[in-house]
Amino acid sequence: MTASTRRTVLSLYMRVFRIARSWQAQIGVVGDTETEKKYILHEASTLFRQNQQLTDPETIKRCVEECEARIEMGLHYRNPYPRAMHLPPLGLATQKGRKLRAQQRLRKQAKPVYLQSHDDS
Numbered sequence: 001m002t003a004s005t006r007r008t009v010l011s012l013y014m015r016v017f018r019i020a021r022s023w024q025a026q027i028g029v030v031g032d033t034e035t036e037k038k039y040i041l042h043e044a045s046t047l048f049r050q051n052q053q054l055t056d057p058e059t060i061k062r063c064v065e066e067c068e069a070r071i072e073m074g075l076h077y078r079n080p081y082p083r084a085m086h087l088p089p090l091g092l093a094t095q096k097g098r099k100l101r102a103q104q105r106l107r108k109q110a111k112p113v114y115l116q117s118h119d120d121s
Contacts, residue, residue: 005060009048012067016044019071026078040080047117062116069114082115 001009020040025032051063074080 001055001060002057005057008064009060012064012071013044013048016040016067016071019075020044023080024078036080040074043080050117066114066116069112073114083112 020037023033023037023040025036047063047067051060054060054063070082073083077083
């Protein structure tokens with residue numbers, strides 16, 4: 001990891017923690033605010049630690065883009081949780097063989113940038 005990449009990642013990490021420190025729930029209930037703050041902190045620390053060993057510049061760039069997208073969406077919608085993913089047509093059929101592989105490829109292509117770090121469930 002180059003020095004500029006390291007600086008970018010660390011500044012994103014600190015930005016997420018600053019956002020969490022000043023976070024206010026959309027409704028304004030104290031319990032919701034605390035729950036959302038804990039979620040932001042837990043999600044950030046988990047994902048940054050999970051990606052700590054990355055060395056490929058392209059992979060690091062995708063992770064940084066995902067982090068920036070999640071920050072902007074969270075601030076815009078005042079909701080720290082990831083938005084639901086919309087599946088393409090025929091994305092949920094349970095067929096086998098070639099059609100199943102094609103559906104899996106469609107689901108993978110439809111996955112937005114802000115959900116790349118989440119497992120398929």
